[in-house]
Amino acid sequence: MDYSMIGKIEKAKRYAQERERFEFHSFKVTVKGDNNSHEVYYENGIWTCDCEYFRTRGRCVHTMSLETILEGMTAPSPVAVN
Secondary structure (H helix, E strand, C coil): CCHHHHHHHHHHHHHHHCHHHCCCCEEEEEEECCCCEEEEEEECCEEEECCHHHHHHCCCHHHHHHHHHCCCCCCCCCCCCC
């Protein structure tokens, strides 16, 4: 391996530890639930999930799990006040 690649690998490791460098704008994730898998989408600060709970409440265990994993790397979700 050449020396320039070694430097790039070290820099990549440092970047990976500095979460504030990353900001997600859109993606699709399959979340494997206890009963079924669900597709979760994130697009410009908006979460969607194909599960029934999300359709009726606008938030679900699948989106909340990803929000936790990606804390600080996506726009904060508005909290519904009922």
